[in-house]
Amino acid sequence: MTSRRKKPEELRSHRWYGVDDLRSFGHRSRTAQMGLERSEYAGKPVIAIVNTWSEINPCHTHFRQRAEEVKRGIWQAGGYPVEMPALTLSEPFQKPTTMLYRNLLAMETEELLRSYPADGAVLMGGCDKTTPALIMGALSANLPAIFLPAGPMLRGDYRGQFLGSGSDTWKYWAELRAGNITQEDWKEIESGIARSPGHCMTMGTASTMTSAAEAMGLTLPGAASIPAPDSRHAQMASLTGKRVVDMVWEDLKPRDIVDARAIDNAVTAVLALGGSTNAIVHLIALARRAGVPLDLARFDALARRTPVLANVRPSGKYLMEDFFYAGGLRGLLARLSDLLDGTALTVNGRTLGENVAGSPVYQDDVIRTRDNALVANSGLAVLTGNLAPHGAVIKPAAMEARLQVHTGPAVVFRSYDDMAARIDDPALAITADSVIVLQGAGPHGAPGMPEWGQLPIPKKLLQEGVRDMVRISDARMSGTSYGACVLHVAPESHVGGPLALVKDGDLVALDVPARKLELLVDAAELERRRAAWRAPPRHFNRGFGALYLDHVTQADQGCDFDFLEDGAATADPEIH
Numbered sequence: 001m002t003s004r005r006k007k008p009e010e011l012r013s014h015r016w017y018g019v020d021d022l023r024s025f026g027h028r029s030r031t032a033q034m035g036l037e038r039s040e041y042a043g044k045p046v047i048a049i050v051n052t053w054s055e056i057n058p059c060h061t062h063f064r065q066r067a068e069e070v071k072r073g074i075w076q077a078g079g080y081p082v083e084m085p086a087l088t089l090s091e092p093f094q095k096p097t098t099m100l101y102r103n104l105l106a107m108e109t110e111e112l113l114r115s116y117p118a119d120g121a122v123l124m125g126g127c128d129k130t131t132p133a134l135i136m137g138a139l140s141a142n143l144p145a146i147f148l149p150a151g152p153m154l155r156g157d158y159r160g161q162f163l164g165s166g167s168d169t170w171k172y173w174a175e176l177r178a179g180n181i182t183q184e185d186w187k188e189i190e191s192g193i194a195r196s197p198g199h200c201m202t203m204g205t206a207s208t209m210t211s212a213a214e215a216m217g218l219t220l221p222g223a224a225s226i227p228a229p230d231s232r233h234a235q236m237a238s239l240t241g242k243r244v245v246d247m248v249w250e251d252l253k254p255r256d257i258v259d260a261r262a263i264d265n266a267v268t269a270v271l272a273l274g275g276s277t278n279a280i281v282h283l284i285a286l287a288r289r290a291g292v293p294l295d296l297a298r299f300d301a302l303a304r305r306t307p308v309l310a311n312v313r314p315s316g317k318y319l320m321e322d323f324f325y326a327g328g329l330r331g332l333l334a335r336l337s338d339l340l341d342g343t344a345l346t347v348n349g350r351t352l353g354e355n356v357a358g359s360p361v362y363q364d365d366v367i368r369t370r371d372n373a374l375v376a377n378s379g380l381a382v383l384t385g386n387l388a389p390h391g392a393v394i395k396p397a398a399m400e401a402r403l404q405v406h407t408g409p410a411v412v413f414r415s416y417d418d419m420a421a422r423i424d425d426p427a428l429a430i431t432a433d434s435v436i437v438l439q440g441a442g443p444h445g446a447p448g449m450p451e452w453g454q455l456p457i458p459k460k461l462l463q464e465g466v467r468d469m470v471r472i473s474d475a476r477m478s479g480t481s482y483g484a485c486v487l488h489v490a491p492e493s494h495v496g497g498p499l500a501l502v503k504d505g506d507l508v509a510l511d512v513p514a515r516k517l518e519l520l521v522d523a524a525e526l527e528r529r530r531a532a533w534r535a536p537p538r539h540f541n542r543g544f545g546a547l548y549l550d551h552v553t554q555a556d557q558g559c560d561f562d563f564l565e566d567g568a569a570t571a572d573p574e575i576h
C-alpha cells in the first residue's frame with residue numbers, strides 16, 4: 001500500500017464531472033437536476049452504495065435505513081454518496097435457487113462500478129449469495145470497496161426456547177411428520193422463528209460468508225457479528241461510509257487485500273466457525289476472481305489443522321446473537337492467531353493481526369478455547385473416489401458419528417420430483433442402512449445447484465426413530481442443515497459424472513476418515529452403463545438461463561462463469 005494520497009483530479013469520477021467539455025456539462029447539469037450544487041460534490045470521491053435492499057428480501061429490511069447511515073458517514077468524510085440498487089438474491093423466495101443468479105449479481109456489481117463514475121463502493125449484502133456475488137463483482141472491478149454485512153437477526157422464540165433459522169425448521173418439520181407436534185405448534189413456530197431484520201442467525205451460509213468477508217479483510221473489524229437491529233450495527237454502517245472515502249484517497253483496492261494470505265485466513269475462519277459447505281463453492285469462485293488459486297484439497301488440508309471453536313448451530317448449541325455477546329468473530333480469530341496469517345492487510349489499513357490482537361472472549365462455552373474445541377479438527381472433509389473423481393464434500397461435525405464409515409445399498413432418485421413422489425411411499429424398499437442418492441441436482445442438472453442436499457429421511461424410517469442416513473447428491477445443502485450428506489459431487493450427474501451411473505442396489509462405500517467415496521461396481525459394468533447413458537435435455541435455450549448453462553463451471557471450480565474468472569479488470573469505458 002502506498003502512503004501517497006490521490007489528488008482530486010486523479011479521481012476516476014473527475015473524467016465525468018471535472019473536465020471542461022460538453023459531456024461534463026451534461027453530467028453536472030444532470031446532477032444539478034437532482035438538487036446538488038457543484039460545490040457539494042466537486043472534487044469529492046463518488047462512493048457507490050450498492051444496495052441489495054428489496055421488499056422481497058426479509059434479511060435486508062433494514063438496508064434502506066442503513067444506506068442513510070452509510071451516506072452520513074460518506075458526507076462527513078468528504079465524499080459524495082450515490083446509492084445504486086442492485087439485484088437482490090432473496091434466499092427464501094427466489095426460484096429455482098438464488099445460486100442460479102449469484103453470477104448475475106456479480107456481473108451487475110462489476111458493471112455498475114465500471115460504467116458509472118464510482119471512485120469507491122460500499123457493498124450492502126448478507127443474505128446467502130449476496131455476499132459472494134458482491135465481492136466477486138468488486139474484485140473484478142477492483143475499485144476501493146468495503147463490504148457492509150447485514151448482520152444476523154435476533155434469536156427465534158418459541159415458548160421460552162430459542163429457535164434457530166433453518167436448523168429448527170428441519171428439526172420441527174421432521175417432528176411434525178413423525179406426529180410428535182401438532183399443526184398448532186407448527187404455526188406458533190412459524191410466527192416466532194424469524195422476528196427481526198437480519199440474515200439467518202445460525203451458522204448458515206449468510207453468517208459463514210459475512211464472517212469470511214471479515215476474515216478476508218473486506219469489512220471493518222467486528223462488523224460481521226453485530227446483530228442487524230443492534231444500534232452498533234447502525235454505527236458500523238456510518239463508520240464504513242467514512243472509511244471508504246479514505247480508501248479512495250489511499251487507493252486501497254480489493255485486490256491489494258484479497259491475496260493468498262487473506263483467502264487462507266477466510267477458509268480457516270470458516271472452518272473454525274463450523275461454517276456452511278456452501279462457502280467452499282463461493283470462496284473458490286471468489287479466490288479465482290482475485291487471481292488466487294484455491295482448490296478443494298486446500299480446504300481439506302486446512303481443515304485437518306483447524307479446530308471448530310464456535311459452538312453455534314447447526315454444529316453446536318448457540319446462535320449468532322450469543323456469538324456476538326461472547327466476543328464475536330474477533331474473539332474467535334484471536335484464539336486462532338497461530339493458524340492465521342496476521343500480516344494480511346484489511347480495509348481499515350491495518351493488518352488482520354493488529355485488528356484482532358487481544359480481542360476478548362466473554363463466554364468460553366460459546367467460543368471455545370483451543371483445548372476444549374467443539375471438534376478437534378476436520379469440521380469439513382473433501383472426499384474423492386470413483387463416484388466423485390473431482391471431489392465431493394461432507395461436514396463430519398454435523399452427522400451421526402456411526403455413519404462416518406458406512407457401506408450400504410443405493411436407493412436412487414433420478415430427480416427432485418422423483419424423490420418427492422416416492423420417498424414417503426410405504427412400499428419403498430429402503431432401510432436405515434440404505435444410501436439415498438439424488439441425481440440431477442447440480443449446476444446444470446437442477447439447474448442452479450439448489451440446496452436439496454439434505455435429502456429427506458423416509459417417513460416410515462422417521463417413525464422408527466431414524467434421524468440420520470448417508471445421503472449423496474450433486475446438490476448443495478443449506479448451511480443450517482445437518483446430517484450425513486455428501487454434497488457437491490463433481491462432475492455432476494447431468495453432464496455424465498459417475499453419479500449418473502448409480503442404480504438401485506449398487507453398494508456405495510463412504511469412509512470419511514480415509515476421505516473416500518466409492519461405488520462398488522466393477523469397472524466393466526460401469527463402462528457398459530456409461531456407453532448407454534444419454535444426456536438429459538438442456539433446461540434453458542434462451543435468456544440468462546442459456547448464458548448460465550453455456551458458461552457455468554462445476555462445483556469444484558466454484559460455479560463461476562468461465563469468462564469471468566481470473567484476469568485484470570476490464571478497461572474503463574471511454575467517455576464520449
Ligand code: FES
Nearest residue numbers: 059091127200206
Ligand atoms: Fe436470508 Fe437465510 S434467508 S440468510
